[in-house]
Amino acid sequence: MEIKIISEKNTILNQFLLEIRDENIQRDSMRFRRNMERIGEIMAYEISKQLQYSEKEVVTSLGIANVIVPNEKPVLATILRAGLPLHQGLLNYFDGCDSSFISAYRKYSKDGTFKIELEYITCPNLDERTLILCDPMLATGSSMVLAYNSLLKNGKPLHTHIVTIIACKDGINYMQKHLFGKNITIWAAAVDEELTVKSYIIPGLGDAGDLAYGMKEHN
Amino acid sequence: MEIKIISEKNTILNQFLLEIRDENIQRDSMRFRRNMERIGEIMAYEISKQLQYSEKEVVTSLGIANVIVPNEKPVLATILRAGLPLHQGLLNYFDGCDSSFISAYRKYSKDGTFKIELEYITCPNLDERTLILCDPMLATGSSMVLAYNSLLKNGKPLHTHIVTIIACKDGINYMQKHLFGKNITIWAAAVDEELTVKSYIIPGLGDAGDLAYGMKEHN
Amino acid sequence: MEIKIISEKNTILNQFLLEIRDENIQRDSMRFRRNMERIGEIMAYEISKQLQYSEKEVVTSLGIANVIVPNEKPVLATILRAGLPLHQGLLNYFDGCDSSFISAYRKYSKDGTFKIELEYITCPNLDERTLILCDPMLATGSSMVLAYNSLLKNGKPLHTHIVTIIACKDGINYMQKHLFGKNITIWAAAVDEELTVKSYIIPGLGDAGDLAYGMKEHN
Amino acid sequence: MEIKIISEKNTILNQFLLEIRDENIQRDSMRFRRNMERIGEIMAYEISKQLQYSEKEVVTSLGIANVIVPNEKPVLATILRAGLPLHQGLLNYFDGCDSSFISAYRKYSKDGTFKIELEYITCPNLDERTLILCDPMLATGSSMVLAYNSLLKNGKPLHTHIVTIIACKDGINYMQKHLFGKNITIWAAAVDEELTVKSYIIPGLGDAGDLAYGMKEHN
Numbered sequence: 001m002e003i004k005i006i007s008e009k010n011t012i013l014n015q016f017l018l019e020i021r022d023e024n025i026q027r028d029s030m031r032f033r034r035n036m037e038r039i040g041e042i043m044a045y046e047i048s049k050q051l052q053y054s055e056k057e058v059v060t061s062l063g064i065a066n067v068i069v070p071n072e073k074p075v076l077a078t079i080l081r082a083g084l085p086l087h088q089g090l091l092n093y094f095d096g097c098d099s100s101f102i103s104a105y106r107k108y109s110k111d112g113t114f115k116i117e118l119e120y121i122t123c124p125n126l127d128e129r130t131l132i133l134c135d136p137m138l139a140t141g142s143s144m145v146l147a148y149n150s151l152l153k154n155g156k157p158l159h160t161h162i163v164t165i166i167a168c169k170d171g172i173n174y175m176q177k178h179l180f181g182k183n184i185t186i187w188a189a190a191v192d193e194e195l196t197v198k199s200y201i202i203p204g205l206g207d208a209g210d211l212a213y214g215m216k217e218h219n
Numbered sequence: 220m221e222i223k224i225i226s227e228k229n230t231i232l233n234q235f236l237l238e239i240r241d242e243n244i245q246r247d248s249m250r251f252r253r254n255m256e257r258i259g260e261i262m263a264y265e266i267s268k269q270l271q272y273s274e275k276e277v278v279t280s281l282g283i284a285n286v287i288v289p290n291e292k293p294v295l296a297t298i299l300r301a302g303l304p305l306h307q308g309l310l311n312y313f314d315g316c317d318s319s320f321i322s323a324y325r326k327y328s329k330d331g332t333f334k335i336e337l338e339y340i341t342c343p344n345l346d347e348r349t350l351i352l353c354d355p356m357l358a359t360g361s362s363m364v365l366a367y368n369s370l371l372k373n374g375k376p377l378h379t380h381i382v383t384i385i386a387c388k389d390g391i392n393y394m395q396k397h398l399f400g401k402n403i404t405i406w407a408a409a410v411d412e413e414l415t416v417k418s419y420i421i422p423g424l425g426d427a428g429d430l431a432y433g434m435k436e437h438n
Numbered sequence: 439m440e441i442k443i444i445s446e447k448n449t450i451l452n453q454f455l456l457e458i459r460d461e462n463i464q465r466d467s468m469r470f471r472r473n474m475e476r477i478g479e480i481m482a483y484e485i486s487k488q489l490q491y492s493e494k495e496v497v498t499s500l501g502i503a504n505v506i507v508p509n510e511k512p513v514l515a516t517i518l519r520a521g522l523p524l525h526q527g528l529l530n531y532f533d534g535c536d537s538s539f540i541s542a543y544r545k546y547s548k549d550g551t552f553k554i555e556l557e558y559i560t561c562p563n564l565d566e567r568t569l570i571l572c573d574p575m576l577a578t579g580s581s582m583v584l585a586y587n588s589l590l591k592n593g594k595p596l597h598t599h600i601v602t603i604i605a606c607k608d609g610i611n612y613m614q615k616h617l618f619g620k621n622i623t624i625w626a627a628a629v630d631e632e633l634t635v636k637s638y639i640i641p642g643l644g645d646a647g648d649l650a651y652g653m654k655e656h657n
Numbered sequence: 658m659e660i661k662i663i664s665e666k667n668t669i670l671n672q673f674l675l676e677i678r679d680e681n682i683q684r685d686s687m688r689f690r691r692n693m694e695r696i697g698e699i700m701a702y703e704i705s706k707q708l709q710y711s712e713k714e715v716v717t718s719l720g721i722a723n724v725i726v727p728n729e730k731p732v733l734a735t736i737l738r739a740g741l742p743l744h745q746g747l748l749n750y751f752d753g754c755d756s757s758f759i760s761a762y763r764k765y766s767k768d769g770t771f772k773i774e775l776e777y778i779t780c781p782n783l784d785e786r787t788l789i790l791c792d793p794m795l796a797t798g799s800s801m802v803l804a805y806n807s808l809l810k811n812g813k814p815l816h817t818h819i820v821t822i823i824a825c826k827d828g829i830n831y832m833q834k835h836l837f838g839k840n841i842t843i844w845a846a847a848v849d850e851e852l853t854v855k856s857y858i859i860p861g862l863g864d865a866g867d868l869a870y871g872m873k874e875h876n
Contacts, residue, residue, distance in 0.1 A: 007724075007725070009706065010705075010706065010708075010710040010725055010727075011702055011705045011706055012701060012702060012705035012727065012750050012751065013702070013705075014710075014724050014725055014726050014727075015726050015727065017724055018713065018715050018724040018726050021715050021717045021722050021724065022715045022716065022717070023716055023717055023718045028466070028469075029314065029315055030314040030315070030469070030472075031466075031468070031469070034468075038749070038750065041698060042702055044669060045668055045669060045670070045699055045702065048667075048668045048669035048670075049666065049667065049668055051667075051669075053667040053671075056675065058675050058678050058679045059679065059680055060678045060679070060680055060860040060861055060862055060863065061680045061862070061863040062853070062857060062858075062859050062860055062861050062863065063859045063860030063861070064860055065678050065847075065849070065860040065861075067664070067671050067674055067675040067678065067847075068664070068667055068671055069671050069672050069675050070667075070669065070671075070672060075433075080299070080320060080339065080341075081318070081320050081341055084303070088307070092695070093669050093695065094669065095248070095249040096248055096249070097433070098432065098433025098434070099300070099431075099432035099433060100435075101299060101300050101322075101432075103320075103322065103338070103339040105339075119322070119338045119339045120299065120322040120324075120338045120339040122299075122300055122428075122432075122435045123435055123436060124433050124434055124435055124436055125436050154436050190722075190724075192722070196719070200719060201719075202719050202720045203717040203719055203720030203721055203722040204717055204719050204720070204722075205717055205718070206717065206718040206719065209341075212318075213317065213318035213320075213341075214294075214316070214317025214318060214343055215317070215343055216319075216341045216342060216343055217342060217343055217344050217373050226505070226506070228487065229486075229487065229489075229491040229506055229508075230483055230486045230487055231482060231483055231486035231508065231531050231532065232483070232486075233491075233505050233506055233507050233508075234507050234508060236505055237494065237496050237505040237507050240496050240498045240503050240505065241496045241497065241498070242497055242498055242499045247685070247688075249688070249691075250685075250687070250688070253687075257530070257531065260479060261483055263450060264449055264450060264451070264480055264483065267448075267449045267450035267451075268447065268448065268449055270448075270450075272448040272452075275456065277456050277459050277460045278460065278461055279459045279460070279461055279641040279642055279643055279644065280461045280643070280644040281634070281638060281639075281640050281641055281642050281644065282640045282641030282642070283641055284459050284628075284630070284641040284642075286445070286452050286455055286456040286459065286628075287445070287448055287452055288452050288453050288456050289448075289450065289452075289453060311476070312450050312476065313450065409503075409505075411503070415500070419500060420500075421500050421501045422498040422500055422501030422502055422503040423498060423500050423501070423503075424498055424499070425498065425499040425500065467752070467753055468752040468753070513871075518737075518758060518777065518779075519756070519758050519779055522741070526745075533686070533687040534686055534687070535871070536870065536871025536872070537738070537869075537870035537871060538873075539737060539738050539760075539870075541758075541760065541776070541777040543777075557760070557776045557777045558737065558760040558762075558776045558777040560737075560738055560866075560870075560873045561873060561874060562871055562872055562873055562874055563874050592874050647779075650756075651755065651756035651758075651779075652732075652754070652755025652756060652781055653755070653781055654757075654779045654780055654781055655780060655781055655782050655811050
């Protein structure tokens with residue numbers, strides 16, 4: 001499992017990262033979603049370097065040009081609801097691709113511990129395809145592992161790119177342990193050190209779902 | 220229950236409607252999603268006329284202006300996955316609002332009949348709020364009624380605006396019967412006459428979810 | 439010459455208007471441009487009600503639908519540079535239309551007075567077409583009159599819709615005097631009372647070009 | 658003068674390039690403009706790697722993070738009208754930057770030869786700043802050289818990035834000859850071999866301005 005940390009190279013992506021972390025700037029939810037979307041676009045561009053390509057002839061109004069384009073259209077899978085703006089960014093660049101939506105939730109026990117449960121999944125067949133699976137926060141890693149394993153019921157992808165904005169070390173370790181030997185690349189905008197007892201990443205950015213879509217009631 | 224049919228007035232919305240119906244133009248999924256989004260924006264604008272307003276003073280660099288703005292931020296609820304581009308359009312105009320996501324699916328029996336089941340729901344408290352609930356196709360109306368009733372567990376909205384692109388008469392009748400006496404306005408871009416035995420609207424536009432996000436496997 | 443003031447009806451447009459007027463919120467130039475764009479979209483929708491329509495048959499995957507769509511594509515003309523975000527909004531809804539770009543500038547004399555001069559113009563033929571001409575601020579009205587008259591060299595439009603965000607009464611009076619008898623409708627988001635000696639609208643919003651694109655040097 | 662050709666590395670940008678070259682796909686002017694915008698975004702990302710950065714502390718809701726962000730905001734200059742969608746893409750990523758707009762046109766003589774003339778220019782002070790100057794087609798190179806030299810009246814930029822979609826070899830040679838010794842990097846999505854006698858690039862894509870904004874009349 002390869003880990004790629006985008007912010008190790010200095011680019012304008014870091015400005016978007018600063019804005020989604022900043023507790024004042026992140027209050028503008030339109031900008032917050034737009035920043036996640038822009039990070040998704042840049043991730044799409046970086047991931048596209050790993051696809052297979054072949055040459056195509058294209059007829060222009062003045063002649064014939066050769067352009068080397070991707071052979072395949074990846075499947076863009078998203079964990080709800082926080083992943084939606086990141087998915088929008090991926091879809092902005094991979095605009096004709098199939099999408100998959102998954103919902104997972106934290107089912108709390110009375111003692112405050114929780115288990116990740118999967119509810120909703122819609123997905124095309126994944127056999128021999130490139131899968132891009134996104135969720136903005138990779139905290140414990142357990143919802144990502146659960147989502148990935150559930151998606152495999154729809155077929156075996158050639159390669160999976162896991163896209164996240166902020167990962168933490170525990171989450172990456174958990175992924176490496178539970179998805180050992182799989183064809184997976186993890187793409188993170190940044191990697192933070194710690195997890196709180198309630199499984200929030202520190203310093204992180206807070207709850208990405210709430211920041212994008214507002215607080216929800218727990219029924 | 221009031222029914223508002225937007226295409227009865229000739230506007231540019233009809234061009235977007237033509238494009239999402241046209242079996243050739245709808246193959247461009249980026250344009251298909253964009254058309255649903257544009258219809259969502261226009262629906263947001265039309266619905267905004269029904270909100271309560273009050274006057275606010277705003278300090279400009281050269282003086283003070285009075286602007287009459289909405290008192291409240293509606294909650295934007297969406298039925299997955301087909302409703303997402305329509306939700307994006309609503310959110311483009313109501314950009315600081317809370318969102319709610321709901322998934323419903325058709326659970327088929329061996330005899331080919333189906334029942335709508337609800338899986339995933341995330342929602343803020345709805346008491347005393349304006350709720351806008353969207354799904355691009357109002358076919359039988361049963362998933363909309365189920366979604367609406369499920370949302371009421373999160374509180375009692377003052378008024379609900381149901382937004383759809385293409386409704387059919389059976390669906391509207393079903394809604395009127397099952398949601399009788401509720402504070403609901405239905406907004407449809409167009410109303411078609413018929414339903415197939417498989418509950419597709421005719422002439423309709425096909426499967427809005429597939430057109431926006433690709434075919435899915437049924438597990 | 440008909441005058442339509444959009445903010446007389448309470449809609450979400452007023453929220454966008456508040457945000458571009460507010461001296462704090464307007465500092466976010468991305469949001470400022472986006473608000474001008476959203477106002478342009480709503481103007482496009484309102485203006486589209488004045489176009490000529492006819493019925494078209496469209497083949498869906500399940501049948502044939504009739505949709506009543508505009509007969510014509512208006513020409514979208516814009517005064518640089520402040521008009522560009524408003525033009526983007528118009529183009530978002532009239533997406534296949536031809537565009538025209540015009541630059542006018544204030545040529546100052548030593549005594550501080552100025553004359554509007556026209557520099558750059560690119561335009562398709564306008565004969566028998568609907569022209570939509572936009573500039574966010576209608577202050578003295580002299581650049582709008584000059585732009586309109588210059589555009590007539592490219593043909594005689596059937597009707598012209600002039601789109602502005604904030605107009606002032608002096609500007610409207612100037613237009614009515616100098617464009618008397620022409621087929622023109624003025625669409626303003628709001629109308630303010632006063633002009634400063636330097637021809638800024640009060641309370642207005644400041645300099646729309648600077649807010650969208652930054653200060654410029656005067657050479 | 659350094660030349661960077663983005664399509665030498667296989668990325669999703671090549672798909673956008675194919676679509677703007679293809680004489681069928683390019684007829685959808687909304688998609689054409691969107692593709693130029695997406696190429697502009699990717700160019701912004703690539704150019705951002707060349708900026709100067711420093712570390713900033715940012716307060717999140719859960720702690721303090723360090724993010725390394727650009728020290729400066731480049732100036733985004735655009736040659737009208739064809740450069741506007743490319744400029745929009747650059748501005749999507751450098752969203753708080755100042756913009757500059759320049760118009761140049763081909764002044765034809767009776768014998769069919771032409772000279773590039775500059776009409777309109779609006780620009781902030783450029784001293785000690787990074788300038789990004791864009792035009793989608795670099796054909797003869799003469800309008801780019803003229804625009805660059807005109808911009809220098811507003812100050813001396815530290816470095817200039819010239820962004821183009823399709824350059825041709827003659828244009829690059831002309832630039833190298835006339836801007837020898839300047840701090841300039843040229844970024845092209847692709848480089849084509851030939852120029853027609855009328856100075857169109859072959860195979861190129863046709864007239865980028867007409868494709869984005871419609872044909873114009875020559876007065």
